[in-house]
Amino acid sequence: MIPRVTATIDLAAIQHNLRVVRGLAPRSRVMAAVKADAYGHGAVPVARALEAAGVDALAVACLEEAMELRQAHLLTPIALLEGVISHEEAALAVYERLQVVVHDHWQIALLEALPDSAQLSLWFKLDSGMHRLGFPLADVPRLVAVLRRHPNWKLEGWITHLACADEPDSDFTPTQIARFNDALAGVAGPRSIANSAGIIGWPQARTDWVRPGLALYGCSPLPQVTAAALGLKPAMTLESRLIAVREYAAGEGIGYGRRYVCPERMPIGVVAIGYADGMHRAFANGTPVIIGGRRVPLAGRVSMDMITVDLRAVPQAEVGDAVQLWGRDLAAEEVAGYAGTLAYELFCGLTQRVHFRHLEPTAAAVEARSTQRGR
Incomplete structure (x- = not known):
């Protein structure tokens, strides 16, 4: 059976991107x-792939995500970014030797x-201004006192999260960094700030x-800097x-609501992907895809199972031709902008x-154990 839609994940690219991160922060653990x-x-x-490349720790949001990794016999330290919510x-x-944030x-x-014997x-996590999760900075002395009461508890470090790091002219990011550092002046323990x-x-x-x-997944988090300029490789x-x-005549409307009207007699292609696969309905006319090595624009509204594209740039295109929605030849960050969103949400x-x-990483293609995200 030939899949309608395939996401190919290049694990060597993820390992490469880890090396790029280490190059930017050579004195930091990752x-x-x-x-x-x-x-x-x-x-x-x-x-x-990250464990094989020697990453220092992994971070997940919750216990369920950590248990998936433990059940797969991952040995790298795992941190629970949202901590725990019950006894x-x-x-x-x-028991699973997880690091609790x-x-x-x-x-x-x-x-x-x-x-009392629990080895925790x-x-x-300190709130330096993101105002989402974290202790008030003034609570640092109380937290130090907690550690003194529990000698079996191992402090891995102090974390904060930046609210405006993707804005290079932000006045607030230096403020957050200074607040965090000032609150911890003279306090022992590693620090972690940067996403x-x-x-x-x-x-x-x-x-x-x-x-x-x-x-790590090959996208730039800074709108004004491309992933390629940073040396990052797209993983998906x-x-x-x-x-x-x-082929349709000038004046013919394409798809729901006739949101695209042919300006001349022209070929229209139908691609087997839609919002039921994760192709956002918000994608506008003109959103690029790649066919035959050429950029081809979306022409019409995204449907549940299909999109339609303007094939004038590739008149030789025919049924069965591959269509790239984003990835090695088309940056996900760029594509996301046509839907008013970010690459995070596409992925x-x-x-x-x-x-x-x-x-x-050997470049040999290995099928995932199931068709649902390698599970």
Whole structure:
């Protein structure tokens, strides 16, 4: 059976991107974000590739994501970015030797209910201005006191998160960094500030640990800087194929709502991908795809299972031809802009109908164990 839509994940590209991150922050350890199924790329195969490349730690959002990696026998340290939400989760996190990112006093109460002998590894998250998760900066002395009460607790470090790191002219990012550093003056423990945008745009945020996400998957987090300029390689290439080619006269409308009207007699191609696969309905006329090595614009509204494209640039196109939606020849960041969104959402929005295959770093293609994201 030939898949309608295939997402090919180049694991060698992810390992390459890790090397780029290390080059930018050579004195930092790297905690790779593999939450949200490795940003839609397949958590287990991606984590294995990162582990093989010597990444220092992995980061997930929640216990369920960590357990998927543990059950796949990943041995790299794993941090729970949202911490734990129940006594049962706290106990399991200790049993599985997970690092718990603690962001509120109610979580400390959960952890203090564990046996005194529990060997707990934790990070304290501080709110330096993102105002999402984290202890107030003024709570640092209280947190230091908590550690003194629990000699079995191992402090992995102190974390904060930048709100405007993707804005190179931001006044707020230096403010956040200064607030974080001032609050921890004289306090022991490693520091972690930078996400991908922080790593690339703010050298002063490259502290003991960095936490890359989007950059590992080959996308630039900075609107004004391309991934290619940073030396990053796209890890995901999304492809479908033409399933029909028709010619229509000038004035004919294409698709739902006739949102595209042919300006002249012209060929229109139908591609077997739609919003049920993760191709956003918000994509506008003119959104590029690649057919036969040429950029071809979307012509008409995205349907559940299909899109229509203007084939005037590739009059030789025929049924069965490959169509690249984003990836090695077309940056996901650019494509996302036509839907008013970000590459993160494109990657994470692919559905179970998409067939995933993972190319091992040897460049030998290895099919995923199932068609759903390598699971």
